[in-house]
Amino acid sequence: MDFQTRKNMKEKMAFGALRLFSFSIIAILFFILGYIVINGISVVSFDFLTKMPEDGMTKGGILPAIIGTLCLMVVSLAIAFPIGVFSGIYLNEYIKDGWFKRFINLMTNNLSGIPSIVFGLFGMQFFVNQLGWGDSIIAGSFTLAILVLPVIIRTTEESLKAVSNTFREAASGLGASKWQTTYSVVLPIGMPNILTGLILSMSRVSGETAPILFTVAAYFLPQLPHSIFDQVMALPYHLYVVATSGNNITESRPIAFGTALVLIFIVLVLNLLANWLRKVLGSKVKMN
């Protein structure tokens, strides 16, 4: 075999192997998704989405868990988004490179490395007990907010970093202050990416179980919340409950899969929305 043939053969083998591994990832993903759809689709119906759980959670719907998860997503992001975006702006636009910035970045990284159950424990002791909020949407949302804060700070910082310096120079060259420059030129250009980060953190929040375990999630609460100081059921925790500790696990197994399906659907819709937003808003502010 001459050199050229061997070279071509190696190229084919490398290409084939890389393709095989990439395809196997897609295959695994589709297998899991398919498995959940097949096992869960039979229970998903209009009633399942709009009714309270019944008969020891072996029948009925999961409405309170859906509403609970949506409440947690909205409230926690309402808390985390302003704090995260303002911190990101501060880090990227205002402070110079140096030990202080490195220190904040280090702390942010550490924060994102903490296991989520630790946040749950902290939330229970601080928000639920010390501040006396009890098990409530507000206590759970604050706990979740702390969890996603590093993600939002980082996305904001990265989005602003990607904004070309020439815009900052043009604005300040016209006499704009730093805040005028940031607010009316830099932020609008970075916004599509920041919003994408926001939506991705929403999908992260929707799936977290540990932080809500001791701070808000109810085992069984067949009613909708009236205020942010009420307890709610939540999809991931409900999934855990019906899968492990219901009255009749075999009978509630399809409900578990149905719940998983709804949860995945919510995450999927959010991710698609993030993609779409980035495309639509991104094209509006793109350079020629």
Next chain:
Amino acid sequence: MILNKVEAQDLHLWYGDFYALKGINFSIKKNTVAALIGPSGCGKSTFLRVFNRMNDLIDNVSIKGQALIDGKNIYGKELRVDELRKRVGMVFQKPNPFPKSIFENVAFGLRVNGIKHKTYIEERVEKSLQQAALWNEVKDKLNKSAFELSGGQQQRLCIARALAIEPQILLMDEPASALDPISTAKIEDLIYELKQEYTILIVTHNMQQASRVSDTTAFFYLGELIEHDNTKKIFTAPDKMQTQNYVTGRFG
């Protein structure tokens, strides 16, 4: 004696350890165009940015010596940077309109400087777009996004944006290098017109452009100002050999 409009006296500038400008002495009169030429990295853009203190935005810059406008040191303590930048407009290498409408791009400089009077802003926007020879092309779509304009139109919009706050001096950093020949010709005609009212410093890599648009030309090399004289003299009979070699294309 006519006062120099723009002047540098023994000006030194460092980016951290990098010695970028080495004792520059330079001056131009009111309503003239000075071209700054020289190979990449010679300090000509850095020098340009001294005069609206754009280098302030970069960390670790230190400056020694004096930069003066109308005989006043612009690095003096009593001078506010945003006041300075109202008097010194800048146009950049690549067109960089803001993600706003055509109208709001031009009005931006007025708004950030606290001007709220609606009819005054409208007048200034129209006047500036006319000065930038763009008014006829955009007068029916002032509320459209600036990104819908062509590259050449965007650059003229950026010039209008700089003119709106009525500066006395215009700094242009290779304003035509990203444009096609027709747009470039338009920008050059524009510079010739603007000279009647403004004092202009223009950085360019294009020798023909420098000889076409400028009254005086300054040749920079390795952070030093080698020679600054009438454009005609620089391009036909410069005093220094280095200048001669550069303008004839033997190096750089």
